[in-house]
Amino acid sequence: MTTRQTWTAAxxxxxLRGRLIVSCQAPPGDPMRETGALVRLARSGAAGGGAAIRANEPDVVAAIVAAVDLPVIGLWKDGDTGVYITPTVRHALAIVEAGAAVVAADATERQRADGSTFADLVAAVHAAGALVMADVSTLAEGVTAAEQGADFVSTTLSGYVPGTPKTRGPDLTLVAELAAAIDVPVVAEGRINTPQDAAAALARGAHSVVVGTAITAPTALTARFVAGLTKH
Structure with a gap:
């Protein structure tokens, strides 16, 4: 068992206040979806001044916890539709077992496959000694997640849930609304493509900022450049 990172929410x-969380993930089939590669990305994020790492799947979380002296926000993506970010208590406790300081989980209003609730997941993770980050898509979901005991609320799923608008950049409106409505720290995540986007999120009330693709996804970044060249 990996030694678990232990932090109080405070x-x-x-x-993390005012700082960068580096998301080190890769989609299925991507050349970077290999534990050693993701560990090196995490080490690079730490060397560049990142304050924490966000990572997917128990084996990768455990390897990054062992390699990087930063708090790790772990999750477990199971599938790619519906509630798939740490969808059950079983998934959440596996991430705690892997050593994560924080478990990130879908806190939207959608039904979970096993019939559990986000509140059930929060209670189980807290009982195991770790913290919870709620990934939400709307203001109402963020308010509810905070009421259910989430230690952090992130805008991760804004634009990725049917019925929520997908902004070209980060959903700064949701960041500001959440920051005004809840007392727990609000984390800006999703479509933060530039340092200016990150700074704008902090200006709108974000406690900290998660950046993934713009830092740790060479395949996606290459594709952007290729697409830009084909327009000329």
């Missing part, structure tokens, strides 16, 4: 919030 201490971790203080550590």
């Amino acid at each position: 201490d971790l919030a203080a550590e």
